[in-house]
Amino acid sequence: MGDIILEIKDLKKYFPLADGRTVKAVDGVSMKLYKGETLGLVGESGCGKSTIAYTVVGMYGASGGEVLYKGTDLAKKGYKRTLKQKGEIQIVFQDPGSSLNSRRTIEKSMEVPLDIHDRMPKEKKTERIEELLEMVGLPKEYKSKMPRNIGGGERQLISVARALATNPEMIILDEPTSALDVSVQAKVINTLIELQKKLELSYLFITHDLSLMRNVATRVAILYLGRLCELAPTTEFFHGPLHPYTQMLLSSIPVVTEEEEAIKPGQIISQGEIPSPVNAPKGCTFHTRCRDCMEICKTEMPVMTEVEPEHFVCCHKYTAKQEKQEKQEKQK
Amino acid sequence: MEEKTNVLEVRDLSVSYTVANVKTHVLENVNFSVEKGKSVGIVGESGCGKTTTMRAILNVLPSNGTVESGEILYNGENILNMPNNKLQDYRQKGAGMIFQDPSSALNPVISIRNQFLEALKYAHKDKKLTKAQLLEKAAKALEQVSLADPDRILSSYPFQLSGGMRQRVCIAITLAAERQILLADEPGTALDVTIQDQILRLIKSLVEAGELSVIMVTHSLGVIRQVTTAVNIMYAGTIVEGGDTKEVFGHPMHPYTQALMDCLPKLTGNGIAKGIPGRIPDYSSPPGGCRFAPRCPYVTDRCLTEKPVPHETGGGHWTSCFKAEEGR
Amino acid sequence: MKAERKEAMIKNWYKFSAGGVSVIGLAIVLLIILLAVFAPVIAPYPEDAGAVVKFAESSQAPSMEHIMGTDTMGRDVFSRLLISLRGSLLMGVLVLAIAVPVGFVVGVLAGYYKDTWVETVLMRIVDIFLSVPALVLALAIAAILEPNLRNSMIAITIMWWPWYARLSFGVASSLRTENYIVYAELTGAKLSHIIFKEFLPNTFDQILTKMTLDMGYVICMGATLSFVGLGEQPPMPALGNMINDGVKFLPEMWWLAIYPAVTIIVIVLGFNLLGDGVGNIFNVEGK
Numbered sequence: 016m017g018d019i020i021l022e023i024k025d026l027k028k029y030f031p032l033a034d035g036r037t038v039k040a041v042d043g044v045s046m047k048l049y050k051g052e053t054l055g056l057v058g059e060s061g062c063g064k065s066t067i068a069y070t071v072v073g074m075y076g077a078s079g080g081e082v083l084y085k086g087t088d089l090a091k092k093g094y095k096r097t098l099k100q101k102g103e104i105q106i107v108f109q110d111p112g113s114s115l116n117s118r119r120t121i122e123k124s125m126e127v128p129l130d131i132h133d134r135m136p137k138e139k140k141t142e143r144i145e146e147l148l149e150m151v152g153l154p155k156e157y158k159s160k161m162p163r164n165i166g167g168g169e170r171q172l173i174s175v176a177r178a179l180a181t182n183p184e185m186i187i188l189d190e191p192t193s194a195l196d197v198s199v200q201a202k203v204i205n206t207l208i209e210l211q212k213k214l215e216l217s218y219l220f221i222t223h224d225l226s227l228m229r230n231v232a233t234r235v236a237i238l239y240l241g242r243l244c245e246l247a248p249t250t251e252f253f254h255g256p257l258h259p260y261t262q263m264l265l266s267s268i269p270v271v272t273e274e275e276e277a278i279k280p281g282q283i284i285s286q287g288e289i290p291s292p293v294n295a296p297k298g299c300t301f302h303t304r305c306r307d308c309m310e311i312c313k314t315e316m317p318v319m320t321e322v323e324p325e326h327f328v329c330c331h332k333y334t335a336k337q338e339k340q341e342k343q344e345k346q347k
Numbered sequence: 348m349e350e351k352t353n354v355l356e357v358r359d360l361s362v363s364y365t366v367a368n369v370k371t372h373v374l375e376n377v378n379f380s381v382e383k384g385k386s387v388g389i390v391g392e393s394g395c396g397k398t399t400t401m402r403a404i405l406n407v408l409p410s411n412g413t414v415e416s417g418e419i420l421y422n423g424e425n426i427l428n429m430p431n432n433k434l435q436d437y438r439q440k441g442a443g444m445i446f447q448d449p450s451s452a453l454n455p456v457i458s459i460r461n462q463f464l465e466a467l468k469y470a471h472k473d474k475k476l477t478k479a480q481l482l483e484k485a486a487k488a489l490e491q492v493s494l495a496d497p498d499r500i501l502s503s504y505p506f507q508l509s510g511g512m513r514q515r516v517c518i519a520i521t522l523a524a525e526r527q528i529l530l531a532d533e534p535g536t537a538l539d540v541t542i543q544d545q546i547l548r549l550i551k552s553l554v555e556a557g558e559l560s561v562i563m564v565t566h567s568l569g570v571i572r573q574v575t576t577a578v579n580i581m582y583a584g585t586i587v588e589g590g591d592t593k594e595v596f597g598h599p600m601h602p603y604t605q606a607l608m609d610c611l612p613k614l615t616g617n618g619i620a621k622g623i624p625g626r627i628p629d630y631s632s633p634p635g636g637c638r639f640a641p642r643c644p645y646v647t648d649r650c651l652t653e654k655p656v657p658h659e660t661g662g663g664h665w666t667s668c669f670k671a672e673e674g675r
Numbered sequence: 676m677k678a679e680r681k682e683a684m685i686k687n688w689y690k691f692s693a694g695g696v697s698v699i700g701l702a703i704v705l706l707i708i709l710l711a712v713f714a715p716v717i718a719p720y721p722e723d724a725g726a727v728v729k730f731a732e733s734s735q736a737p738s739m740e741h742i743m744g745t746d747t748m749g750r751d752v753f754s755r756l757l758i759s760l761r762g763s764l765l766m767g768v769l770v771l772a773i774a775v776p777v778g779f780v781v782g783v784l785a786g787y788y789k790d791t792w793v794e795t796v797l798m799r800i801v802d803i804f805l806s807v808p809a810l811v812l813a814l815a816i817a818a819i820l821e822p823n824l825r826n827s828m829i830a831i832t833i834m835w836w837p838w839y840a841r842l843s844f845g846v847a848s849s850l851r852t853e854n855y856i857v858y859a860e861l862t863g864a865k866l867s868h869i870i871f872k873e874f875l876p877n878t879f880d881q882i883l884t885k886m887t888l889d890m891g892y893v894i895c896m897g898a899t900l901s902f903v904g905l906g907e908q909p910p911m912p913a914l915g916n917m918i919n920d921g922v923k924f925l926p927e928m929w930w931l932a933i934y935p936a937v938t939i940i941v942i943v944l945g946f947n948l949l950g951d952g953v954g955n956i957f958n959v960e961g962k
Contacts, residue, residue, distance in 0.1 A: 059539035072861055101863040113853040118876035124855065127872075131863045166626070181862070196392035196566060201610035202622035223540060226569070227612040230619055253614060267544035268614065269569025271596050275614040284548075285541035288509050 017050040020085065020185050020217045021071065027079035028066050038292045040066040042241035043080070045319070048185065053211065053218040055232030055249075057225060057264075061292040062238035064221045068187045071219065072106045085184075102132050102181030109190035111170035115162040121173055122158035128180040147176040151206050168192075168199030172206060179210070185217040193222065204231060225268050226275075229253055234325070237261050240292055240300040243319065247326040253278060257328045259305045299331065307332060353420070354527055354560045355404070355442075356380040360417035362399055362408065371630035373399050374584045375638065377417070378657070381528065386554045386561035388571035388592065391581030392607075394627045397564045400581075401530055403427075404562070405442060406434060421528075439469040443521030447533035449513035453505040459516060460485070460501040463523060470524035481523075488523035489516070491558070492549055511542035518549065522558060529553075531563040535570060547574050568611060572596055577663075580604050583627050583638040589657075590664030600666040602643045637668070645670045690956045697952025703945030711760035718754035726910040737930055744930035746920065752934055755912035759935070762824055762906075762913050763942070766897040767890045770832045775886060778839025783874050785840070786847025798844065804837040813900055824913070827906040831896050835889070842885060846878045880957035887953045891946030898939050914939050 028041040041063040048054045056064040069075050070090065071082055077090035084104065089096060108114050115124045125144045129135065135143070145155045151172040162170055171191055178186050188207070192200035208231065211218060222228055228235055229249060236246040237260065245258040256262050262280045270276055287304035290296055296303050302312040309331060317331045362374040374396050381387045391397050402408050404419060406426050418425040421441055426434065446452045453462060463485040464478065471481065482501070489497035492515040505513055514534060521529050531550065535543030551574045553559050563575055571578050572592055579589040580601065588601040599605045609620035625642035628634050634641055640650040647669065655667040692698050715721045719741075729749030737744040743752035785797035804812075816830040850856060859869055894914075900906045901915030909916060914935045921931025 059541060074857065074861065098863050101861060106858070106861065108854040108858070110854060114855055114858070116853075116855045116873055116876065118879070119872075123872075127859055127864065127868070128862050131865075131868075177858075197568075197607060198392060198610050198623040200622075201619050204612075204619060205621055224612070225540070226614050229614050229616045230612045249616070253616070263541060267541045269544075269547070269567060269573045270614055271568045271572050271608065271611060272613060272615070273593075273597070278614045285544045288511060289539060289542070 017052075019047050020050050021048040021219070022046075022083040023067070023071070023080070024083065025080040026067065026070065026077055026082065026090070028063070028070055028075060029078040032293065036293050039241050039295060040292060041070070042295075044238070044241070044243045045080075046236055046243065046246060048217055048219060050184075050217050051211070051215050052233040053220050053231055055228045055235040056219065056221045056238065057223065057228055057235060058238035059223065059264075059289055061240055061289060063241040063292075064238055065189060066241075067238075068106070068189050068219060068221055072104055072187055073101070098132065102128070103184040104187070105178035105181065105183040105185070106187040106189065107171065107174045107178055107191050109193055111167040111174070111194055114174045115170055117162050119161075120158065121160055121162070121165075124162075125158070125173070125177050125180060128177060132181050143180070147179055148173075150179060150210065151176045152202070166199065168195050168203055171195065171203050175203075175207065175210070179214070183216065185219065187219045187221070189221045190223070191220075192227070193224070200227075207231075225253075225265065226270065237264065240290065240295045242300055242316075243327075243329055244301065245326075245328050245330075247323075251323070251326055256280065257322060257326075257333060258330050259307050259332075260301050263304070299329075352383045353380040354383040354422060355562070356420040357400070357404070358418050358420065360400070360403060360419065361415040362396075362403055363413050363415050364399075364409070365411045365413065369631050372415075372584065372633050373630055374403070375633070376654075377581075377584070377586055379579045379586060379589060381560050381562055382577075383527075383560055384554065384557050385577065386551070386563065386575040388575035388578040389562065389564045389581055389586075390566065390568055390571050390578060392566055392627075394583075395581045396584040397581055398532070399584075401444070401532055401562075401564055404530060405438060405444065435469075439466075440524065440526055442528040442530055443524060443526040444530040444532065445514065445517040445521070445534050448537045449510055449517055450505065452517055453513060455505050457504075458501070459503055459505070459508075462516075463501070463520060466520050466524050470526065484523045485519070488519040491522055491553070492516075492519045493545075494519070509542075510538050511546060514538065514546050515549065518546075518553075522553070527560060529559045529561045531561060531565075533565050533567075534563070536565070536567070543570075544573075550574055568596065568607070580607075583633070584630070585638050585667065587639065587668065588664075588666040591662065594662060594664050598664075600660055600664070600671045601639075601668045602645055602670065603639050604666075606644075645675065687956045691952040693955060696948050697955065700945050700948025700950070700952060703941060704949050707760060707942060707945060708764065710757055711764045714757040714761055718751075718757045720751040720754040721758065723750035723754045724758040724910075724912055734928055736928075743934045744928070746928075746931055747924075752917075752930060755917060756914075756934060756938060759907075759912040759914050759917065760938075762911070763894045763897060766824070766828050766831070767893045769828055770835055770893050771886055771889060774832050774836035775839050775882060778836040778841075779843045779875075779878065779882065780870065781836070782840035782843025782845075783847040783870050783878070786844040786849075787851050787869065787874070789848045789851065797840070801837040801840045801844075804834065805841075807834075809834045809896065810899070813896075813905060814903075822905045822908065824907045824911075827897060827900045830900065830905075831893060835893065838889075839882065839885070842881055843874075843878050846881065847874050850874065850877055884950055884954040884957060888947060888950030891943035891950075894942050894946075895939055 024045050026041055026044045030038040030040055032038060044067060056067065058064050066075065070077050073096055080090065081088045082090040084100065088094065122144055125147065126140055129140050129143060144158055148155055148157055153169060153172055157165065192203050195203065210216060220231055232249050234246065234248050235252040237244045239260050245256065245261045256265055263285050266280045267285045268279060270279065290303060298314045299312045299317050302308045305312065311331050317329050317334055319327050319329045320334050322328050322333050357377055357379050360374055360377040363370045363372045377400060379387065389397050389400060414427055419427055421437055426437055429437065464481055467481040467484060485501065486497040489500055494500050494512065494515050500516065508516065535546050538546065547570060550561060554561050563571065565571060575592055577590065578592045578595050579586045580603065582603045588595060588599065588604050596608065599608055606623045610622055612619045623642055628638055628641065636651045636653050637655050640646045643650065649669055655669050657665045657667050658672045659665045660671060710717065727750055731749060732745050733747050733749040735741055735745045741751050741753065743756065745751055781797050781801065785794045788794050812834050813830040816833065820826040856869065856873055859873060897906060898915035901913035902919045906915060907913035917935040918932050924931055
């Protein structure tokens with residue numbers, strides 16, 4: 016494990032509604048992002064993964080907790096990010112249609128970060144833009160095209176190229192390929208992986224596609240209604256999921272081969288609806304759908320326990336087990 | 348051999364659109380069929396013609412769309428040249444559709460009860476049922492789709508229901524109208540994975556119980572594998588491979604299917620292939636031979652000039668590819 | 676690159692002329708501009724635009740020497756008409772040259788800061804201006820300022836800019852959540868960048884279309900003001916004051932009022948048709 020680029024500590028983000036109620040979009044999430052790794056955030060509607068991303072990148076202020084980027088708390092009340100920090104934390108959005116100004120050429124769109132961060136003469140700018148296009152595997156001629164004349168996948172690659180313009184340390188990828196076809200997605204993902212190796216980038220990768228996550232993430236964090244359920248290295252996450260929600264989610268994935276079918280936990284069939292984040296259930300937010308629900312789950316929120324090195328679970332099943340283990344150890 | 352009754356057959360369908368005096372040949376000789384009580388999937392990426400095919404099946408092509416050739420047989424009759432009243436019958440009683448976004452499929456200002464009544468009124472107009480009888484059918488259908496408390500659902504408006512529930516309501520309407528065919532256009536894509544899983548299992552169980560024949564159109568191979576027994580792989584307006592779902596995915600014969608499967612990220616974690624070079628063809632001047640030839644790694648001269656025809660590779664599995672035919 | 680540009684221009688012309696009549700509009704507008712620019716040269720009696728009295732030739736019906744007749748002071752109507760076009764066009768250009776940028780900036784700021792006090796304040800100011808009937812506003816301003824061409828232009832500018840604010844507000848408020856705007860903010864773009872480099876290209880189509888259509892209406896409004904004596908003062912000719920002078924003599928000396936009136940109609944029609952054509956290029960509905 017390398018240096019910690021980003022650390023989120025007990026992050027909270029609440030949105031007040033007009034009628035006085037509050038949406039607890041993110042309710043106490045903690046995790047670390049190490050240099051050069053891809054941390055995957057996965058979850059369904061209302062889980063808070065996008066909210067976390069937008070708080071980290073600076074779109075939202077935090078309601079509580081810390082967002083430590085290279086040691087500095089970006090979420091501190093009244094803190095204004097420096098231009099350098101804005102350049103080092105970049106984001107690629109999901110929708111290729113609205114990521115680029117439809118009335119400006121690719122070149123003009125890519126000049127935006129260059130004009131803001133490095134004042135350079137026109138020739139240098141053009142050079143840099145061509146360099147960036149090459150990095151994402153697109154021909155130089157694309158710089159004079161308009162977004163409507165290029166495909167969705169290519170537009171996403173332009174978004175990536177634009178994000179690279181400021182020599183970022185970390186890029187938040189919010190469902191970067193969800194709107195793309197499989198064959199186009201393949202090109203974008205492979206480009207992202209190559210760039211990560213070449214430029215030592217750290218990725219915070221958000222997607223709902225678990226099969227994709229399996230192939231891009233080094234560690235995976237799964238969220239439910241604003242709380243972290245499980246965080247583990249990828250192989251452990253997929254082959255030995257511990258949290259009942261993780262198991263339910265994995266068992267719902269539509270797969271294409273027999274080998275994959277064998278990996279899925281077959282025993283849990285998804286049931287129930289996802290509650291609204293306005294009326295999150297008391298105690299463990301997942302207890303209303305959990306087949307292993309115990310009495311304590313209905314009233315008390317479980318805490319994050321490190322069950323195995325770097326494998327964290329937030330579930331009473333394991334805190335109970337952990338306590339039992341510790342008691343046994345003490346007795347010995 | 349058991350007589351297979353096809354509730355729907357698409358034969359040699361070719362469709363073109365005319366835009367600014369330029370003809371785009373969107374569908375070329377599309378052939379597939381749906382057996383009664385079975386489910387069939389059409390899988391393809393964007394621009395492959397799946398939506399056009401769906402529209403043709405309901406005969407709702409836009410005004411600039413022309414059927415160049417072919418027919419679509421519903422229980423033996425060609426819906427492409429049915430008289431209007433028969434066509435209305437077909438759309439009310441024969442085939443129902445559920446869409447990707449259930450929120451826009453239901454009228455937001457009409458209660459669920461009235462949406463049912465509207466659909467059922469026409470579907471059962473010969474039987475002259477009373478309102479109460481129609482609502483009984485509706486309640487029964489809601490139970491079939493596992494929606495508890497049908498009365499509450501009927502008196503609700505769409506915005507009061509979740510995405511998954513709305514999708515179930517749409518399916519229930521098709522069931523209550525006793526339509527034979529359910530056309531599902533990306534039914535789970537707008538829903539969360541766990542909810543999508545529930546909907547797909549529901550559709551599968553309805554097919555297995557003999558309630559429906561299903562044609563499912565999607566870009567997700569995983570969804571097809573979970574729900575349908577047969578699959579057709581569509582590329583650039585042609586069907587390149589078809590057969591039993593598990594067989595086709597387990598042993599893809601067409602280079603496009605193979606490339607697609609390679610690009611698909613899998614749970615086994617072996618990485619994903621680089622993608623397929625090139626782009627879908629320009630439909631206003633489509634390739635003379637096989638439509639995939641310009642991007643195919645195994646292309647030969649024959650592929651560029653001759654159009655491949657379906658070739659059986661055994662067990663109902665067929666593909667339109669010279670490489671497979673020649674056994675290369 | 677050049678080939679792409681040429682292709683785009685041909686495509687745009689095709690779209691422009693698809694309606695057929697927009698080409699007529701273009702022709703009318705070009706004619707008006709030419710006549711106005713070269714008025715002193717084309718007009719047979721340019722001095723008649725000033726304080727001239729030629730009783731010998733007064734009140735003559737249209738003839739070979741005076742194709743649109745003469746007025747009670749013996750001045751050639753045609754020459755006066757041509758000279759008046761200059762004032763009209765100047766008014767159109769100057770009014771829009773000020774109203775459009777002001778309206779644009781106000782509207783974009785209000786739209787970008789939607790749901791904040793900025794929007795409330797700015798848009799309420801816009802609403803106030805829009806709620807006062809145009810003529811009343813113009814009369815009020817004229818009452819404060821001296822009636823002359825310059826002040827009538829000021830009055831019209833003041834009532835015109837809010838429409839552009841509304842238009843820009845619409846565009847800005849709907850686009851502010853687009854990812855490229857969010858991206859620009861997050862990367863550290865200044866407000867001026869967002870207004871002029873991101874929003875402006877998106878409002879350009881609608882603004883240009885509206886400007887073309889508005890030219891005719893501004894000129895018409897200018898004529899309204901000069902009709903009631905609030906614009907160009909005699910002896911200088913303006914379309915409105917010429918009509919005013921001629922109305923008393925209808926129907927015998929019809930040429931005094933009818934020619935200027937028809938001219939206004941043709942001007943408005945010309946810009947309308949041209950504006951439709953421009954709108955067709957951008958697929959914008961005329962407003």
